[in-house]
Each structure stands twice: as structure tokens, then as C-alpha cells.
Amino acid sequence: MTLLRIDSSARQTSVSRQMTERFVAAWRTAHPGGVVIERDLATTVLPPITDDWLATYGDPSQIRPAEQKYLATSDELIAELQLADTIVIGAPMYNLSISASLKAWIDQVVRAGRTFAYGERGPRGLLGGRRVIIATSRGGSYPPPAAADFQEPYLRAIFRFIGLDDITFVHAENQARHSLAEPSRASAYERLTLLANEVTQEVMTYVGAENN
DSSP states (O other), X not given: OEEEEEEOOSOTTOXXXXXXXXXXXXXXXXXXXXXXXXXXXXXXOOOOOOGGGGGGGSOGGGOOHHHHHHTHHHHHHHHHHHHOSEEEEEEEOBTTBOOHHHHHHHHHHOOBTTTEXXXXXXXXXXXXXXXXXXXXXXXXXXXXXXXXXXXXXXXXXXXXXXXXXXXXXXXXXXXXXXXXXXXXHHHHHHHHHHHHHHHHHHHHHHHHHHHO
């Protein structure tokens, strides 16, 4: 059982980081033998997409050394996803969308032949069978369908594109409104704790069925 924790806030004391920390703590308690991989996007150097990225659409045996070096970060990040059974992502809302670091990470892991493939019916995601928990912190409130919310709809769409369609969002909203901030955080923490236990129980049930 492996959990991948991804933090994308620029602030080390951010609400979204506190949310992923709560989830990880509950997950460790529920599954003490599990492995946690931690990826902090604020401290990870993520290369921009350049012409070298075109090598991902060609013959893998023809990739040049310079292209291999360029793709090393992408290879590492995709390997983390492939190892994980559960993924928890801390995603603060920046300017109605996601942080630049999270977008840069997405650009590195959405990769032809590795996380999606083209077929007769179009693209097909290759990362199915994993559960994703996305813990967001937001200054205001964006009940669906909110026209100004470019965060959740985008993340749902891009993760489904690579096969991650088992997604649960937990929002800590109204963090810029002091009287509403704490109740929303408390509710989010409680929900994340419950989800951590649900994830463990689901995986244990699945493993038990496989062994019978």
C-alpha cells in the first residue's frame, strides 16, 4: 500500500499543506505498514515544456541523450504515480485556478505512451485503479456550478484524461473570511480523516478478495 502526497502551495504553513498532513497522519494510523512518498512542488525544479518534449511522441529507442536528460524529471514524477495506490494533492486556489507549480507538474506527467495512449477511439488514460483525494484551500466560496471556479473542473478533466477518474475533492473554503475560515477547515480536516480510513478499508477489502 503506497500513498503519494503532493503539495503545491508556495507557503510552507499553508492550509492546503495542513490538510494533506492531516490526511497522511490518519492514513499512517490506519495503515502503519504503508509507504508514503512525499513530493513538494515548491522545492522541486520542474523544467518548462520545450522542443525536447516532442521526443515523447516519437520512437523511444530514438531519444537522444540530451532529450533523455530533459525527460528525467518527467520519468521520476511518473514513476511516483505508478507506484501509488492513493494520491493526495494539496491544491490552493490561486487566481481562480491552480498554482503554477501544480500546472508544471501536470505538464510533466501528462505524457503520451506513459500516462495516456492514442487508439482508434482517441486518447485513453493509463493510470486507472488509483484513488485521488484533492484537498483545496480557497479564499471564498464556489458552490458548483460556479462560473469562476477554474480549479476543480480543470483538475477533474485532466486527471480523467490520464485515467484517474476516482477523484474526491475536499474544499476548505472562505479562508479569507475570518468568521467562516475555522469552521470550514475543521469540517475539511474531519472529512479527510474519514477518507483516509475509507481508502484503507477499500484497499484491504480488494486485497482480501484477490487472495481468496
